[in-house]
Structure formats: C-alpha cells, structure tokens
Amino acid sequence: MSAMWDLPDYDDHEIVHFIRDIDSGLSAIIALHSTHLGPAGGGTRFWHYADKMGAVKDVLRLSRGMSYKNAMAGLPMGGGKAVILADDSRTKTPEMLEAFGRAVEGLGGKYVTAEDVGISVADMLEVAKQTSYVSGLPAQGDHAGGDPGPFTAFGIFLGIRAAVRHKLDRDSMDGVHVAIQGTGSVGGRLARLLAEDGAKLTLADINDDAANDLAAELGGETASTDEIMGVDCDVFSPNALGGILDDASIAALQAPIVAGGANNQLARPEHGRVLAERDILYAPDYVINAGGIISVAHEYFAKTEGREADVSDVRERIGEIPDRLVSIWEEAKDSGLTSAEVADKRAQTLIGRG
Structure with missing residues (x-):
C-alpha cells in the first residue's frame, strides 16, 4: 500500500486523523486540508464504503473541496471534512456520535463540523454533547442554523x-428543462424552487418511489438513474454523490449546462476540459453549492461571539453566488481556461497555494 502522501488525492493535507473507538464501534476519518484562512469547516458524512480506501479517497477530495469552497465564498474558514464509516447495517448510535464528538474536541478547534450526507440535525445534537466545535444546530425564529440543506439548494437555484x-x-426559468439527479435533502428542495419558477423537471433518484412522488407533486417526469x-x-443538475462526470458520461450528456450541488462532480480535473470541448457550460461545484457552508459559518461565528446569526445576512451572502459564477465564466472565455481551472486558480491563491 502506498503511503498517505503518495495517494493521488492527497494534496498537502495538514492533518489526516484516523479514529477508532472500540466501545462504540466508531470508525471515522477527519481530514483537514487547510487552515490558512481559519478553522477547517466542513460536514460529516455517514456512508457505507465498499472498501476503506474509498473512504480515504472521499475524505481527501471532500476536504480539499471545502478549502476551495470556503475561500471562494469569502469565509474566514479553512477546509475540512469527516467521514464515519457505516457498517453493512448502517448502524448509527448515540454512543458512536458522542465518540466522534470527542475526536472533534480533541483537535482543539482546528475543525468545525456540521451535517452532510447521512447525518441529521438530531445527530449533530449528539455530537455537540462532547464538543462546541459544531454547527448546524436547531435555530429559533429568523436565526440561521439547523439543516444547511435548504441554504445549499437556494444557492444552486440562483446559480442555475x-x-x-x-x-x-x-431571463426566465419558465419552460426551461432541468434534469435533476438526486432528489434528497438538496435536490428535492431545488426541484421545488425550480418548479415554483416555472421550470420543466425530469427527476431521478436511487429511491424510485421518492422520485415518482416528487414528480407527481410538481408535475414533472422521471427517468431512471441510468x-x-x-x-x-437545458440543464443537467447533479445533486447526488460525486465523480459522475467522466469521459463516458460527458459524451452522453444532452444538455448545454451542468449546474448542481454534488461535490467533486469531475471524476478527474481534466474532465473540466472535456466539458469545455463540448461547449457545455460548467458551474464549478464548490462555488454554486456554497449556500450550506455559508449558513454553517455564520451560525458558528455568531455563536462564538455570543449572538444569533441573522438568516437575512445568510441569504444576502448566498445571493453573491451568481455574480461569482459569471465572473468565472467570463474569465474562462477570455483566458482560454476552463471554468473549473479558473475557479481552482482563484481558490488556490486565496489559501496561499497559488
């Protein structure tokens, strides 16, 4: 087996922390890519991986993406991510989550966690019993907090x-046809926003019943995940897991735009060029899907200052996403770089690696 720093997705990560708590059954990995701009912020994913190296690859790619996402969103946060390795039965217990909270606490504030795939607000409350370095907790009234999914969906909607x-x-979404891959926490909310704005929808999800029910509710159609x-x-919107844009899938695309919330959509960096060669406009994922971390960051820093975060401030910051995307697309056109390359260069400069 290669050493950690020889892995293709290792990118000078500052810390890769492997956690095993025998009493609770917890196996987890926390990866901090960069703390150049502040504590590494990023959610915790609960997922069953076919092999442990899949989990390592995922956490390395996701944490690097969070460095870029937080930097491009103008947040005083570095990038980090955690994965909890679920067993075949997807066992998740309060004891396991509390053990994870102790691991976060042990990093002394270098990492701030929140919800991601497979983790709920209730789960974060269990984690928060052991550490204060957690966000995405229940909010009251017009204060920011809770599940960041709706904020992520709102930013993607504006980006589309x-x-x-x-x-x-x-200038109108009326009649614009959007094919949405994944109708979970983010994709489902995005579908509702688009339907309210007049878009025509085709939906797909690994849970066929969920996709069918949502399509019936919104007057859309369904397609299989294949x-x-x-x-x-008009728009293909990936909102499930990452790595879905490769040579074969890009060749199959029948959309002039790719814009969605999934992290690490490009299987490899060179696939941004493959999209560009087909004249497909690509919205870099960590730019368009930053709404959730914007909410998480506002909530966390407000809490450290002894106040509540105003949801209107969060929505105002999310409202900056479209202009950021347009700036990237215009530079890509002028420079001959792809939108993914432009975004990466900007993010790398911001975190001191340009």
Missing part, C-alpha cells in the same frame, strides 16, 4: 438561473 441567463440568454444523464434538456 445565472447559468441559463449566461448560456441561453433567457438514463438521467442522457436526457435531452
């Missing part, structure tokens, strides 16, 4: 509208 305006020269990337549409 900007992409449609930029690429298709359309078919969704080949749907003839």
